[in-house]
Amino acid sequence: MSNCHCGAPLLPALATIKEIVEETPDVKTFRMVFNDPAVQESFRQKPGQVAQISVFGVGEATISITSSPTKRGFLEFSIKKVGRLTGVLHELEPGCQVGIRGPYGNHFPYEQMRGKDLLFIGGGIGLAPLRSLIDYVLAPENRSQYGRVDIIYGARSAADLCFKHDLFHNWPQQPDTRVFTTIDRAQEDWTGHVGFVPAYLEELAPSPANKVAVTCGPPVMIKFVLAGLLKLGFTPEQVVTTLEMKMKCGIGKCGRCNIGSKFVCLDGPVFTLAQLQELPPEF
Amino acid sequence: MNKYFLAKEKLPRLFELIMADSCLVAPRQISGHRYLFAPVLQAEEVALDYTNSHLPPKNYLFPQTQAMFLFQQGEGELRISPAGAASRTVLWGIRPCDLQAINALDPVFFGDYPDPLYRQKRENTLLVGQACDRPAAQCFCSTFGYGPDSSAGADIMLYPCTGGFLIAAFSPRGEEALASWQPLLLPVRPEQEQEVGQTLAVASQAVKKLDLNGVKEWLDKNFQSPYWTELARRCLGCGICTYSCPTCHCFDIFDYSRKQEEGVRYRGWDSCMFADFTLMAGGHNPRPDRAARLRNRFMHKLKYHLDRYNLAGCTGCGRCVRLCPVNIDIREIISDLKEVATRE
Numbered sequence: 305m306s307n308c309h310c311g312a313p314l315l316p317a318l319a320t321i322k323e324i325v326e327e328t329p330d331v332k333t334f335r336m337v338f339n340d341p342a343v344q345e346s347f348r349q350k351p352g353q354v355a356q357i358s359v360f361g362v363g364e365a366t367i368s369i370t371s372s373p374t375k376r377g378f379l380e381f382s383i384k385k386v387g388r389l390t391g392v393l394h395e396l397e398p399g400c401q402v403g404i405r406g407p408y409g410n411h412f413p414y415e416q417m418r419g420k421d422l423l424f425i426g427g428g429i430g431l432a433p434l435r436s437l438i439d440y441v442l443a444p445e446n447r448s449q450y451g452r453v454d455i456i457y458g459a460r461s462a463a464d465l466c467f468k469h470d471l472f473h474n475w476p477q478q479p480d481t482r483v484f485t486t487i488d489r490a491q492e493d494w495t496g497h498v499g500f501v502p503a504y505l506e507e508l509a510p511s512p513a514n515k516v517a518v519t520c521g522p523p524v525m526i527k528f529v530l531a532g533l534l535k536l537g538f539t540p541e542q543v544v545t546t547l548e549m550k551m552k553c554g555i556g557k558c559g560r561c562n563i564g565s566k567f568v569c570l571d572g573p574v575f576t577l578a579q580l581q582e583l584p585p586e587f
Numbered sequence: 588m589n590k591y592f593l594a595k596e597k598l599p600r601l602f603e604l605i606m607a608d609s610c611l612v613a614p615r616q617i618s619g620h621r622y623l624f625a626p627v628l629q630a631e632e633v634a635l636d637y638t639n640s641h642l643p644p645k646n647y648l649f650p651q652t653q654a655m656f657l658f659q660q661g662e663g664e665l666r667i668s669p670a671g672a673a674s675r676t677v678l679w680g681i682r683p684c685d686l687q688a689i690n691a692l693d694p695v696f697f698g699d700y701p702d703p704l705y706r707q708k709r710e711n712t713l714l715v716g717q718a719c720d721r722p723a724a725q726c727f728c729s730t731f732g733y734g735p736d737s738s739a740g741a742d743i744m745l746y747p748c749t750g751g752f753l754i755a756a757f758s759p760r761g762e763e764a765l766a767s768w769q770p771l772l773l774p775v776r777p778e779q780e781q782e783v784g785q786t787l788a789v790a791s792q793a794v795k796k797l798d799l800n801g802v803k804e805w806l807d808k809n810f811q812s813p814y815w816t817e818l819a820r821r822c823l824g825c826g827i828c829t830y831s832c833p834t835c836h837c838f839d840i841f842d843y844s845r846k847q848e849e850g851v852r853y854r855g856w857d858s859c860m861f862a863d864f865t866l867m868a869g870g871h872n873p874r875p876d877r878a879a880r881l882r883n884r885f886m887h888k889l890k891y892h893l894d895r896y897n898l899a900g901c902t903g904c905g906r907c908v909r910l911c912p913v914n915i916d917i918r919e920i921i922s923d924l925k926e927v928a929t930r931e
Binding site: 312313314315316318358360361362363364365384386387388389390401403522523548549550552553555556557558559560562563564565570584585586587 | 655656658660665667669695696698699700701702703704810811835836837838839840841842844847850852854857859864865866867868869871873874879883886887890891894895
């Protein structure tokens with residue numbers, strides 16, 4: 305019996321949870337390693353790609369890979385407890401086995417972003433897919449190929465901010481990198497910015513010159529962020545987002561993630577705003 | 588291409604020959620005018636003459652529920668094993684609309700990530716088509732550029748004529764099968780060829796051909812139109828249109844555990860007509876109302892599949908028309924859209 309998923313794209317390869325980091329009260333980051341070192345070695349994702357995580361007996365869910373491909377030997381998935389499968393995942397402990405299929409979908413256009421300044425705009429768990437690209441760009445071997453990196457990130461409350469160690473320690477220490485955090489409503493122990501992400505974006509008013517904006521968050525946040533970016537003078541080609549749609553099979557068969565004639569699992573999840581404007585407004 | 592005559596009285600022998608090493612799946616009369624594709628146990632069960640089956644034979648390539656793999660957990664170690672292999676099957680008597688539907692499903696299930704479950708079945712199945720001599724009132728296959736005599740997709744075709752069928756191979760696999768059936772076949776007489784030609788010409792005339800001019804162009808431009816909301820007022824969201832459609836391929840994936848430590852992952856047909864089809868964990872639903880879901884179905888049939896695979900997602904088989912409990916009729920929709928398109 306082989307766990308190789310080459311040629312058998314519906315069979316997950318087995319992996320073990322090695323480490324779990326509690327990011328927020330309802331988000332955990334799972335570090336997973338394939339049981340078969342050859343599968344681990346051959347799994348080559350690109351920033352922004354997704355994978356199907358299996359909990360056997362419960363099912364599968366599409367989860368974006370949050371670790372950068374520059375970090376080899378493991379995969380990280382930051383998962384919010386929102387449904388049945390993610391609920392069970394949150395009960396698991398290091399040592400538990402899961403299945404992984406993938407990587408699926410397209411990726412952030414990191415090649416075309418070279419030589420540009422980057423603006424990341426995330427909300428809540430929407431920072432998870434962005435983190436794969438942020439860490440890719442900030443990796444020492446890639447950093448010189450990109451300009452300034454600005455990260456605007458917001459969550460409901462201070463406790464709901466994901467990747468606090470990255471936000472407050474790792475990323476701000478990198479050269480030419482700034483992190484702007486905000487929370488929806490004021491709270492006692494928070495001295496930072498208060499307000500919704502789209503409003504903070506308008507307040508910071510970043511210049512669109514030689515810049516690519518990459519955004520992900522709840523659908524309503526994305527909607528207002530996209531409008532805000534256009535208002536600031538960004539062209540639809542300069543704006544990139546990654547969509548969450550109900551992907552199931554991940555390989556364009558099950559038919560549930562279509563937006564018009566496109567399948568999010570094959571043609572996405574990453575789209576430029578210019579591409580989104582070509583699609584029916586159904587996401 | 589070599590055609591032969593297959594006499595009716597030779598059919599039981601042929602069916603037994605097939606059943607000796609394959610599963611024979613053919614139309615069987617269930618009741619009155621109702622025929623369904625089903626495995627054959629005795630040669631006389633095969634319906635040789637039927638208009639069209641109640642449901643398409645799609646489930647013999649893409650079953651309504653299908654095991655994907657088994658999982659077992661013992662002694663702390665998890666193991667997964669692929670589901671059983673597909674058996675050799677002969678799908679007998681498929682009408683051209685359902686052959687065309689298989690042509691439309693192939694690019695979905697092959698493509699960049701060939702689906703191993705579909706591929707196994709497809710590679711182990713011989714497709715025997717049967718030209719239509721008596722199309723039904725709801726048939727409109729000619730709308731999509733083929734007709735009651737189309738052989739596209741068939742390994743072997745049957746052409747009804749007095750006393751039996753003319754039979755011909757259309758693929759290497761079909762030729763191989765026909766060669767092994769040779770002792771049961773006779774040479775074709777010119778008057779038989781003539782008879783078949785006449786029958787099929789009459790049948791082709793009988794099929795309603797709808798004018799698709801402008802429909803795709805209208806759909807390209809009119810995602811948001813009050814037309815869909817109007818139409819959706821009647822729709823019950825029951826999903827029979829998708830289940831009975833020979834080209835609908837949507838499925839969901841489930842795990843079933845027999846015991847704590849072992850179980851099966853399987854997939855089962857799903858339908859874009861259901862509210863929870865696009866409902867995501869967390870509550871967001873990109874197609875929250877029936878109008879959006881109904882629009883998705885007709886867009887898929889008349890535009891999306893065409894955009895993606897260069898093949899219509901509808902084959903004009905008429906089943907959704909016959910089975911819809913509130914008479915939503917894709918033929919009417921095509922002519923409505925056509926009218927709107929011309930008016931604009």
